């Protein structure tokens with residue numbers, strides 16, 4: 536399994552970065568150091584709704600001994616008023632409004648009678664109280680974000696605040712998902728005898744989107760070799776990565792393996808893991824677009840995505856770490872595991888005061904989707920372990936932590 540993952544990660548390279556509007560860049564990896572062109576705050580301004588004053592005028596002001604000052608003007612946020620606060624006067628001011636010349640502190644309105652012609656002030660502010668200084672947050676010329684930062688809401692906040700409309704970031708990979716198999720029908724339509732709904736293309740499209748990709752779910756293409764190959768070649772123009780499912784084991788109609796093997800650019804190894812033994816990986820077309828041909832069994836397809844495709848998508852996006860961060864915990868159930876294969880067991884895991892605990896859900900069969908839907912983790916059993924007892928320490932992959 537590790538060898539195959541190395542092959543995959545050796546082949547997939549991070550997508551080139553380009554300038555993106557801020558909202559397109561949410562969740563992407565920044566590919567430049569961002570230096571602020573301006574200071575934050577950009578000018579001295581009030582932190583309170585109140586009165587801009589000369590502090591010295593209010594020496595000794597108290598509840599019992601309020602001091603009255605004439606109000607010589609008013610400044611709201613966004614206004615430029617060239618009013619000067621001279622000794623013995625004050626200016627009504629709103630939060631975020633530029634400090635007028637002459638004033639050296641702000642009295643919050645709660646300490647006053649709220650007057651607009653004259654105001655009674657019952658407390659002396661400290662010098663510079665409630666004044667937000669130009670540049671106290673960010674200085675012009677200062678680096679605000681480092682290259683390789685993943686852009687979340689807090690990083691987008693500072694980018695917008697320093698006036699950036701676009702940033703250089705690695706784009707979301709475009710992923711094409713195709714499912715093969717003559718038995719497949721689209722959910723919402725009627726099933727005939729021997730037919731099943733195509734769940735894999737939905738599973739994989741959802742998983743790729745959760746990992747950050749833009750997904751084109753092509754859906755069912757049947758098992759006609761020409762149709763499969765034509766669809767793949769048509770889709771290549773909009774794909775940074777292609778995923779197919781089905782048709783890669785030993786059956787008489789395993790056409791994906793048969794047809795793609797002829798190209799010589801896709802390999803079909805048997806990987807020592809369960810589920811997910813029959814794998815296919817390689818490149819297609821002039822642009823050498825990476826392709827994963829995942830097994831058709833639904834749980835195998837999903838586990839294969841987790842083990843191989845998700846790390847590849849994260850590498851395309853430049854998002855470290857590529858692999859899921861494993862945790863350690865206790866298995867609450869005992870079960871057996873095949874010798875010589877790494878096994879991924881569906882589990883419901885919780886993390887509490889005593890660390891991680893995991894119960895197995897459903898059976899081990901690669902067709903058992905009911906249990907998969909109740910799981911939120913995989914227990915990973917090494918190749919040389921053939922039985923896990925209740926209470927044993929195990930490696931766990933929590934599956935719902937999209938950033939880890």
Ligand SMILES: Nc1nc2c(c(=O)[nH]1)N[C@H]1C(S)=C(S)[C@@H](COP(=O)(O)OP(=O)(O)OC[C@H]3O[C@@H](n4cnc5c(N)ncnc54)[C@H](O)[C@@H]3O)O[C@H]1N2
Pocket residue numbers: 714715716718719731732733734735736780781782783784785786789810811812813829830831832833835901
């Ligand atoms: N003689 C052997 N038979 C099988 C072997 C083997 O080594 N020797 N390996 C088994 C393993 S393990 C797996 S996994 C599967 C892989 O099969 P394929 O990738 O060829 O997939 P199919 O045969 O097309 O389908 C397998 C199974 O999955 C269902 N399926 C397929 N696509 C979908 C879909 N989009 N949504 C829902 N379910 C899907 C399909 O109906 C089959 O039941 O091969 C074993 N056999």
Ligand code: MOO
Pocket residue numbers: 808809810811812813830832835901
């Ligand atoms: O190894 Mo297959 O991928 O489990 O059912």
